[in-house]
Amino acid sequence: MCAGCLASGPDHTCPACQRRAPVFPIRRGEVRFGPVWKVATQAFSRAWVPLSAATLITIVVSAGLNLLQSAALGGLTRGLGQGAPALPTMLFSLLNGALSLGLGMGLVRMGVQAYRGQEVSLGLLFTQFRQYDKLLGLAGMNLLVVMILTVFAGMSVGPLGLFMLPALLGVALVYGIHFSFIMMSVVVAPHLRFGQHVSFARGLLSGNTLTVGGLYLVGGVLVCAAALLLVLPALAAIAFMNLLGLGAFLALANDEGFEAFLQPDRQDELAGH
Numbered sequence: 708m709c710a711g712c713l714a715s716g717p718d719h720t721c722p723a724c725q726r727r728a729p730v731f732p733i734r735r736g737e738v739r740f741g742p743v744w745k746v747a748t749q750a751f752s753r754a755w756v757p758l759s760a761a762t763l764i765t766i767v768v769s770a771g772l773n774l775l776q777s778a779a780l781g782g783l784t785r786g787l788g789q790g791a792p793a794l795p796t797m798l799f800s801l802l803n804g805a806l807s808l809g810l811g812m813g814l815v816r817m818g819v820q821a822y823r824g825q826e827v828s829l830g831l832l833f834t835q836f837r838q839y840d841k842l843l844g845l846a847g848m849n850l851l852v853v854m855i856l857t858v859f860a861g862m863s864v865g866p867l868g869l870f871m872l873p874a875l876l877g878v879a880l881v882y883g884i885h886f887s888f889i890m891m892s893v894v895v896a897p898h899l900r901f902g903q904h905v906s907f908a909r910g911l912l913s914g915n916t917l918t919v920g921g922l923y924l925v926g927g928v929l930v931c932a933a934a935l936l937l938v939l940p941a942l943a944a945i946a947f948m949n950l951l952g953l954g955a956f957l958a959l960a961n962d963e964g965f966e967a968f969l970q971p972d973r974q975d976e977l978a979g980h
Contacts, residue, residue: 731957754827758946804846
């Protein structure tokens with residue numbers, strides 16, 4: 708709480724601190740599959756229509772951006788009569804990634820609103836592009852990691868591949884979980900510096916990576932099962948999987964040890980991060 712809340716007594720919380728406070732009803736030490744699933748299901752039942760619609764928009768826009776990137780690089784290749792230069796390829800990938808991440812962070816913002824029990828509007832999907840510097844940072848980090856993993860995957864030939872490919876897959880999964888938490892941190896605590904987002908996500912996942920991975924695994928199985936039916940159930944399943952991951956993030960952040968990350972007036976406590 709801020710100084711004003713403390714001065715007003717233990718039963719008072721100002722609107723600003725209410726907005727910053729964790730909105731998940733499960734504490735960090737109570738994170739289990741059943742409770743997280745139950746609360747996520749309740750939140751999803753209230754806002755499944757806008758969340759599913761936002762998921763559809765995100766998928767369509769991302770696919771469109773990929774097509775534009777392929778067309779632009781293809782035209783550049785034909786114009787030069789050789790392979791597309793590395794720099795334009797990286798710039799296109801960086802911009803494409805930043806735009807897609809902006810929508811992904813908008814989905815997170817909508818999920819936070821759903822957990823609060825407040826109205827979830829599609830307009831929230833486009834609210835995170837103002838954090839363009841962090842979007843570019845996240846896209847750059849993602850691009851670098853993908854390039855490194857691709858290089859190692861190319862080296863995984865012959866008998867060596869029997870050991871390297873499973874290891875690379877495990878590294879990619881762990882990185883994906885950490886990356887999703889960093890992205891959620893940017894939405895929930897936009898006042899933090901980029902490095903503090905990384906520290907926040909790493910601290911939340913300490914000792915809990917397998918639990919969160921299990922939640923995402925169940926969500927992924929649900930998406931695959933829904934995809935065998937119709938498009939609408941698949942979209943709803945993807946939206947629910949995102950909400951499930953966000954629920955794990957909010958529950959793990961619901962702890963006194965992480966209050967300094969969530970409250971802008973306590974930034975001096977993060978000097979070492």
